[in-house]
Amino acid sequence: MSSTPRSTLSLKRAATPTGDDALEERLHKVLANAGLGSRRLLEQRIAGGEILVNGQAAQTGSSVRAGDRVEVDRKQFVVATDLQERAQVLMYHKPEGELTTRDDPEGRPTVFEKLPQLNGSRWISVGRLDVNTTGLLLLTTDGELANALMHPSHELEREYLCRVHGEVPDEALEKLKAGVELEDGPARFDEIHVVSRGGSHCWFRVVLHEGRNREVRRLWDAMGFLVSRLKRIRYGNVELPRGLRPGQSEALAEDAVKSLRELSGAGPAQPTLTLKPVLHQRHTPRGVTEIRPANEAPHAWTGVRHDEARELTAFDRVRPDDFNSRGKRRRGPPRGEVNGNVLKPDRPQRKQRKNRRGVAPGQELPSVRTWFAGDKRPGGGQNRGQGRGPGGGQNRGQNRGPGGGGRGGPRRGGGGNRGGSARS
Secondary structure, eight states: OOOOOOOOOOTTOOOOOOGGGGOEEEHHHHHHHTTSOOHHHHHHHHHTTOEEETTEEOOTTOEEETTOEEEETTEEEEEEEEEGGGOOEEEEEEOTTOBSSSOOTTOOOBGGGGSOOOSSOOOEESSOOOTTOEEEEEEESOHHHHHHHHOGGGOOOEEEEEEEESOOOHHHHHHHHHOEEETTEEEOOSEEEEEEOOTTEEEEEEEESOOOTTHHHHHHHHTTOOEEEEEEEEETTEEOOTTOOTTOEEEOOHHHHHHHHHHHTOOSOOEEEEEEEOSSOOOOOTTOOEEOOTTSOOOEEOTHHHHHHHHHGGGOOOOOTTBOTTSOBOOOOOOSEETTEEOOTTSOOOOOOOOOTTOOTTOOOOOOOOOBOOOSOTTOOBOSSOOSSTTOOOOTTOOOOTTOOSTTOOBTTBOOSTTOOOOO
16 A cells, blocks of 8 residues: 655745746846946956845855845845836937947047936947937837847848938949948948939938948948938837937837837847835944833834934024024113213114224213313303303303303303203
8 A cells, every 4th residue: 555645834844936036137237227337347346245145245147036135335225026018218319429338538428418317227228329420319228128129130220311422323322222342241221212412412311220330431431422411310110209309318108119129029028127225224333222211111212312312402502682583792872871971861872883993882982071160150160262141151052041151151040061950
């Protein structure tokens, strides 16, 4: 009697990843798709031990899967599955003088400086254009789609508008369509359409199904003609919009992206791996965790509260009482008694002039008054000059009246110093 094997139930059984969790990709490819650099540079950084995977230094040729943690330049990322159905395709109108490389040792401008910024991905150019060539340049975030669009086996058409110096005979056009031998092999134009002829130059529309380096210019140069203007107006089934000005970009619609994917033979979108940044990262020094006493509710917190305390210190500043709402000291006329002189409250105060250097506000010397001992008269002493009245000279500022002397004369019943009220 044969016994059937019994299955052992255990919680320690190794779980095999299924579905998208089983997807693995090379680390340098995932980092490049996330826009962290070129694959060659990332391979050098991995070999130097600068990139960590799950807390360990990554090795050259290592792979990652969804859920792994990657640390680059003290920034943490998590590997996640990304569907390329959301891949973007951008149409860029390249002006003359810009390069299609990311970095230029000479510091010349590149097309990537004017493209929209991306989070978690980067723009990949579909082919290249010369520095003097203008027109349509396609860029995408899907590396597989970019490779399919550039591969020679798919034979996607490229259409250019070119201006050629001199008169171009029909025999030269036929030779260009039949094929011309170049340094890297034979090449030809699939189609040649005459736009205009006459004068010192001619305009043509040419179509070819490959994109070798400077192929259009070299074909015309092999026939002895110089191309002075070259502009790409179509790539596959994507045409350069008329309203798109040089230096501007426009995103391709989703249905157009699907059509372009089918035309290039890229097939349906496949899931791939990318990096997602870990949000709310905080580098707190170790050993600062504190526990509240037992008489309070059990709670643990870290050194974050010290950061909050530093922020609250900005509101602990006490403003002195001698500051107004604008934070400046009040500068008004002195009040009360200053150097023995009592200011009258009903006396209008004149606007103080700017103090001289070295004299503090409110410490100006009072005006000096001089009194002279006058003759014994019923009115007191004399002042500058003799008065007009029979009573002799009085102080300045006295009202005129009978029996008074000095300017204005004494008050009624006698006169004295200013403010005096002697009565006879």
